[in-house]
Amino acid sequence: MIDVRGLTKVIDTGTHRVDILKGIDFSVPKGQFVAIMGSSGSGKSTLLGLVAGLDSASSGEIWLDGEEITKLPEDKLAVLRGRKIGFVFQSYQLIPTLTAEENVLLPYELVGGNGDGPARAKQLLDEVGLSDRRDHYPVQLSGGEQQRVALARAFMVRPAILLADEPTGNLDSANGRHVLDLLLSLNAQQGTTLVLVTHDQQLASHAARIITLQDGRVIEDWMKREDVMK
Amino acid sequence: MKFNRTALKIAWRESRASAGKFLFVIFAVAVGVGSLTGVRGFSQALATMLLREARTLMAADVSVRLLAVPTPEQLKVVASFDQRGAQSTRVTETLSMVSSRNAENPAFVSVKAVDPAVYPFYGAVKFDPPASLAATLTGETTAVSGDLLIRLKVGIGDSIRVGGVDFKIAAIVTGEPDRLISGPAVGPRVLLSREGLARTELIRLGSRAPQRILLKVPASIPLPQMVEELKKSFPDDQVSDYKQANQNVTRSLDFATSFLSLISLIALIVGGVGVATAMHAHLKQKMDSIAIMKSIGARSSQVVRIYVIQTLMLGLAGGILGVVIGSGVQHLFPAILQKYFQVKADIPLLPASALQGIVAGLLTTLLFTLPPLLSIQKIKPGVIFRRDMPDAKTGWRERLRDGRGAALSGLLIVVGLGALAVWLIGGASREEALRIGSIFTGGLLASLLLLAGAAWILLRLLRLFVAVTPWKLPSTLRHGIANLYRPGSQAESILTSLGIGVMFTLTVYLVQHSMLSEITAGAPPGMSNVFLLDITEEQRPRIAEMLSKQPGLEKTPELLATVSSRMVSIDGVPMENYQVNGKPRRFAGRRILTSADALPVGMTITQGTWWKHPKAGEDWVSVSDWIARALNLHIGSKIEWLAFGKPLRATVTSIHRIDPHRISSRIDFILTPQALQGLPTVYYGAVRMKPDSVAALQRTAYEQFPTVTVLNMADIIERVQEVVNQVAFVIRFISLFAILAGATILASSVAGTRFRRVREVVIFKTLGATRGRIVKIFSAEFLILGTVAGLMGSLLAIAFSMVVMKQLIKVDYRFSPLPILIAIALTALIAAAAGWLASFRILGQKPLEVLRGE
Incomplete structure (x- = not known):
C-alpha cells in the first residue's frame, strides 16, 4: 500500500544545510496501523508530509497504491490526496470561515463529489458526537471538538490511507483519549491503512507496528507478535 | 460544480x-x-x-473672413449650406469718419454692420442700458462705444453722421462676443444694422471692406467637411472654425x-x-x-x-x-x-x-x-x-x-x-x-x-x-x-x-x-488690456506722465517706438509679384517697424542669432515666426521698405517669437536701431488698468491728446x-x-x-x-x-x-x-x-x- 525507498530530505538555505531525512526505507501493507515515533526533530512529521505529497523529497521514491508520487506535479498530488488520503493534524487545521459540517464536507466537494455527501457528513458528525454542533464555526468549538471535526473530515471521502500527525498532541488527556478512541474505531470500521506520528508511547502502543526515527534514520522497526505471524 | x-x-x-x-x-x-x-x-x-466659450468668441461655428465683397458664386455655396440646415449671416467691418454737431473734429471709427435678427449665433451683444440687439439696432439707429460719446460730445438719443447719413444713438456697446477676432479694431466702435449700412452706401461692389460670413452648423454637417468645402470655394480667404478662434x-x-x-x-x-x-x-x-x-x-x-x-x-x-x-x-x-x-x-x-x-x-x-x-x-x-x-x-x-x-x-x-x-x-x-x-x-x-x-x-x-x-x-x-x-x-x-x-x-x-x-x-493676470496708438515723439513724455498719474493703473506702461512703412520687395522681387507656394501674397499695406538694441524682454529667438554689435552701414532685421511663415522668409532674406519716402533695406538675421501679451508682439519687424534713425517715430503704448478705470483713462486721454487712439481690450481680456x-x-x-x-x-x-x-x-x-x-x-x-x-x-x-x-x-x-x-x-x-x-x-x-x- 505504502512503499518508501531511499527517501531523503535536505534543506539548503544557502548559508547552512540541514539533512532532515537520511535514507528511509519501509513499506506498509493495506490496512496496517503503523506508529512513527521519535524525539522532536527526528524527522517524523517531515516523513509524514512527504508520504502525503505535501512536500517534495530530495531523493528516493514513495509509492502509494502502486503509483510513484515524488515526481507528480502539485495538482495531481492534490487530486491523489483528495481521493486516497485522509489527514489529521496536531493543530486541527479547520477552515475558520466554514462551519463544522461544511468543513467535513469540503474534501467531498473538492473531488467534485456525487452522491451521499451531506448524509455522510451528518453521519460522521454523529459518530464523533457533534451532531448538535454542526453549524458551529471552529472558533466556537473547544480543541477536542475541533479535532473530532477534523477526524470526521479525514474519513469523509473513505480514504484508503489515513495519516495523523500528533492528533492528540494539543489536547488534555481526557479529550486525547476520546479522540484516539474515535480514530481507532473509525479506522477499524473503514479498514483504512493508518500511519500515526507521535512521541506518546501510550498512543503508539495501540499500533500494530512502531517505526522509530532518530536523526533522520529508522533506528527500529518493531511489529506486534500476532501481526508478525500474519 | x-x-x-x-x-x-x-x-x-x-x-x-x-x-x-x-x-x-x-x-x-x-x-x-x-x-x-x-x-x-x-x-x-x-x-x-x-x-x-470658444464658439462665443467667434459668435459662430465657422467664420469666413473675406477681403472684398463675396462673388455671386461664393454666395451660392453659402446658400447651399443654408439649404442643408446651416444658418449664415454677414458681418461687415470698415473704417470710416464719424461726426456730430457738438464736436469740431470728426472721429476715425471702426464700423461694424450686423443683421440683428440673426447675429450673433453664440453669446450676446451687451448694451448700456441693457437691451436686446434686435430692439436696439434698426435702419435708423446705431450703438457706439463709450469713448466715441466723449470724442463727439454726444449722449444717448443724440445723432451722429456716418457716411453722410444720420443715425440716432440708441445705446452704448459694452460687449461684443467676437470682438477679439474682429479685424484690427482701430478707433471707437460704431455698430449698425445691415439695413443701416446699406443706407450709408459705404460699401459698394469692389470695396475693400473686410467682411466675415458667420455660419452656424447643424449636427448633420460635420464641421471639418464644411470647413474643407468652404476653403475650396474661398481659396484666397481665411476659413476657420471656432476651435481655432482663440488659441488661449x-x-x-x-x-x-x-x-x-x-x-x-x-x-x-x-x-x-x-x-x-x-x-x-x-x-x-x-x-x-x-x-x-x-x-x-x-x-x-x-x-x-x-x-x-x-x-x-x-x-x-x-x-x-x-x-x-x-x-x-x-x-x-x-x-x-x-x-x-x-x-x-x-x-x-x-x-x-x-x-x-x-x-x-x-x-x-x-x-x-x-x-x-x-x-x-x-x-x-x-x-x-x-x-x-x-x-x-x-x-x-x-x-x-x-x-x-x-x-x-x-x-x-x-x-x-x-x-x-x-x-x-x-x-x-x-x-x-x-x-x-x-x-x-x-x-x-x-x-x-x-x-x-x-x-x-x-x-x-x-x-x-x-x-x-x-x-x-x-x-x-x-x-x-x-x-x-x-x-x-x-x-x-x-x-x-x-x-x-x-x-x-x-x-x-x-x-x-x-x-x-x-x-x-x-493670459497672465498682468496682461496689458488698454492700448494707445499713434503717440507722437512730442506727446510721449506727457503721455507717460499722464498714465503714471492715472488711478487704476496696475503695471508700468510700455511704450514702443515705431515707424510706419510700406513693404516694397523681398529678395529683389516686388511685392506685387511676390508669391508663396505659387500664390500671390499681397503684403503691400502699411507695415509697422520698430528697432531694438538688446533682446526685448519676453522674446525668444527660434532661428538665427540676435545682433550683438551691429555693423555700420549694414542693417539687420529680426522677423516674427508668423510673418516668416506667411512670406516664406528665412535667415539671409533681404527685405526692402519705403518709409516716408526713404528706402530701407535690411537682411533677416533672426526669427523670433514674443509672448503674446507684450505690445511688441504686435510688430513683426524689429530692426537694428541705426536703420530707423532720423525717421519720424510714432509710439505704441500698452497699459494694464483695472477694467472699471478704463473709461476715465479714455476721457482723460481724449481731452489731453485728441489724436491718440485708446483701445479698450479690458472686457475681452477679462473674459479670456x-x-x-x-x-x-x-x-x-x-x-x-x-x-x-x-x-x-x-x-x-x-x-x-x-x-x-x-x-x-x-x-x-x-x-x-x-x-x-x-x-x-x-x-x-x-x-x-x-x-x-x-x-x-x-x-x-x-x-x-x-x-x-x-x-x-x-x-x-x-x-x-x-x-x-x-x-x-x-x-x-x-x-x-x-x-x-x-x-x-x-x-x-x-x-x-x-x-x-x-
Whole structure:
C-alpha cells in the first residue's frame, strides 16, 4: 500500500544545510496501523508530509497504491490526496470561515463529489458526537471538538490511507483519549491503512507496528507478535 | 460544480471576517473608479463649457473672413449650406469718419454692420442700458462705444453722421462676443444694422471692406467637411472654425482634456496599487487556510477560484460605490461652486459611463490582484508542517521559472492597463488614445522595474550596513532596520507600491503645476488690456506722465517706438509679384517697424542669432515666426521698405517669437536701431488698468491728446482670463482629489502589513518589550520605508512628469525642488502615521489573545 525507498530530505538555505531525512526505507501493507515515533526533530512529521505529497523529497521514491508520487506535479498530488488520503493534524487545521459540517464536507466537494455527501457528513458528525454542533464555526468549538471535526473530515471521502500527525498532541488527556478512541474505531470500521506520528508511547502502543526515527534514520522497526505471524 | 457554492461561501465569509481590510479594498477601488467617473463627467462638462466659450468668441461655428465683397458664386455655396440646415449671416467691418454737431473734429471709427435678427449665433451683444440687439439696432439707429460719446460730445438719443447719413444713438456697446477676432479694431466702435449700412452706401461692389460670413452648423454637417468645402470655394480667404478662434481657450481645453484623462487613469492605478497591497496582505494571512485546503485535496485552480470570486465581489462593490461617489462629486461640486462655474449642475450620469466605471473597477482590481492570485499556486501544503523552518534555497532553474511567472504577470498587468487606458481615453482620437496609453504603460512598466530593482538593492545595502557599521546603533533602530530585510518582510512590495503611489501622486502635482503656469501664461493676470496708438515723439513724455498719474493703473506702461512703412520687395522681387507656394501674397499695406538694441524682454529667438554689435552701414532685421511663415522668409532674406519716402533695406538675421501679451508682439519687424534713425517715430503704448478705470483713462486721454487712439481690450481680456481661471480651478480641484486619494492609499499600503505585526508585537511583548519600545522600532522601520519610497517615487515622478509634459501637453517641465522635498517628507510622515495607526490596536492586545487565536 505504502512503499518508501531511499527517501531523503535536505534543506539548503544557502548559508547552512540541514539533512532532515537520511535514507528511509519501509513499506506498509493495506490496512496496517503503523506508529512513527521519535524525539522532536527526528524527522517524523517531515516523513509524514512527504508520504502525503505535501512536500517534495530530495531523493528516493514513495509509492502509494502502486503509483510513484515524488515526481507528480502539485495538482495531481492534490487530486491523489483528495481521493486516497485522509489527514489529521496536531493543530486541527479547520477552515475558520466554514462551519463544522461544511468543513467535513469540503474534501467531498473538492473531488467534485456525487452522491451521499451531506448524509455522510451528518453521519460522521454523529459518530464523533457533534451532531448538535454542526453549524458551529471552529472558533466556537473547544480543541477536542475541533479535532473530532477534523477526524470526521479525514474519513469523509473513505480514504484508503489515513495519516495523523500528533492528533492528540494539543489536547488534555481526557479529550486525547476520546479522540484516539474515535480514530481507532473509525479506522477499524473503514479498514483504512493508518500511519500515526507521535512521541506518546501510550498512543503508539495501540499500533500494530512502531517505526522509530532518530536523526533522520529508522533506528527500529518493531511489529506486534500476532501481526508478525500474519 | 459543487465546489463553486463552497468557494462562494468561503469567499463571502472571509470577506465578512476581514471586513476592515476589505472595506479598504472596496474604498481603494471606489476612489479610483470615483475619480474616473467624476473626472470624466467633469471633463465632459468642462469641454462643453470651453467649446461654448470658444464658439462665443467667434459668435459662430465657422467664420469666413473675406477681403472684398463675396462673388455671386461664393454666395451660392453659402446658400447651399443654408439649404442643408446651416444658418449664415454677414458681418461687415470698415473704417470710416464719424461726426456730430457738438464736436469740431470728426472721429476715425471702426464700423461694424450686423443683421440683428440673426447675429450673433453664440453669446450676446451687451448694451448700456441693457437691451436686446434686435430692439436696439434698426435702419435708423446705431450703438457706439463709450469713448466715441466723449470724442463727439454726444449722449444717448443724440445723432451722429456716418457716411453722410444720420443715425440716432440708441445705446452704448459694452460687449461684443467676437470682438477679439474682429479685424484690427482701430478707433471707437460704431455698430449698425445691415439695413443701416446699406443706407450709408459705404460699401459698394469692389470695396475693400473686410467682411466675415458667420455660419452656424447643424449636427448633420460635420464641421471639418464644411470647413474643407468652404476653403475650396474661398481659396484666397481665411476659413476657420471656432476651435481655432482663440488659441488661449483651445489650448487650455486641449491641456485640460489630456491632463484629466491622464489623471483619471492615475487615480485608477493608485486605487489598483491599494488593492494589490491589501490583497497581497490578505492572501499572506490566508496561507494556512490555502495550505489546509491543498492538503485535503484542493487543486490550485480551485483555491484560485475562491479568491477570484472574492476579488470580483470586492471589485464590483468598489466599482458601484465608486460610481456613486463619482456622480456625487459631479453633482455636488458645481452646485457648491456655481459662482465660478457656468456649467449647469445637472451633469447626467449616463448608464454607459456608470457601466464603464464599474467594468474599469473590476478589471483594475483583477489585474492588480493577479500577482497575489498567481502566488497561490506557489503555496506548498507543507507550510502547515514546517512553518518555522527556514525556506530552502531554490535552484536557479526554479528561480528562473518563478521569475518568469512574475514577469509574465507583471507584463499582463501592464499590457492590460495599457488596453484599459486606451479604452477609457477612447473619446479622444484613436491615435491620441494610443499615444497616451503607451506613454502611460511605458511609464508604469519602467517605474515598476526600477522600483523593484531599487528596493532589492536597498534592502541588501541595509543588511550590509548593519553588519559592517563601526557605530553602535541603538537597538530600536537596529531592530527597525532588521525588520525590513527579515524573511517574510513585505518591505520590497511596500516600497514598490508606496513608490508607485508617490510617483503618480507627485506627477499629478508637478504636471498640474507646470501646466497651470503655462495656461495662465497665455493670459497672465498682468496682461496689458488698454492700448494707445499713434503717440507722437512730442506727446510721449506727457503721455507717460499722464498714465503714471492715472488711478487704476496696475503695471508700468510700455511704450514702443515705431515707424510706419510700406513693404516694397523681398529678395529683389516686388511685392506685387511676390508669391508663396505659387500664390500671390499681397503684403503691400502699411507695415509697422520698430528697432531694438538688446533682446526685448519676453522674446525668444527660434532661428538665427540676435545682433550683438551691429555693423555700420549694414542693417539687420529680426522677423516674427508668423510673418516668416506667411512670406516664406528665412535667415539671409533681404527685405526692402519705403518709409516716408526713404528706402530701407535690411537682411533677416533672426526669427523670433514674443509672448503674446507684450505690445511688441504686435510688430513683426524689429530692426537694428541705426536703420530707423532720423525717421519720424510714432509710439505704441500698452497699459494694464483695472477694467472699471478704463473709461476715465479714455476721457482723460481724449481731452489731453485728441489724436491718440485708446483701445479698450479690458472686457475681452477679462473674459479670456475668466475661462482660463475656470480651467485652472477645475484642474486644481481634481488634482487635489487625486492627491488625497493617493495619500490615503499610501497609508493603506503600510497598514496592509498589520497581520504580520500582530505576531511580532506579541513576541516582543512576551519577551518583555514595552509599548514605547515597540513604537520606536516600528517608527524607525516606517520612517526608513517612507523616506526611501518618497525619494524613489519622487525621482520617478520627475522623469514621468517630463515625459508627460513633453509628449502629451507639449510644454517644457519646470523643475522646482521644493515640492519634491515636501513629497519625500510627507511620504515618510504618512508611512509612519499609517504604521502607527495600524499598530495602535495591536499594541493594546494581550499576548495570549493572539497566541490562542493562532
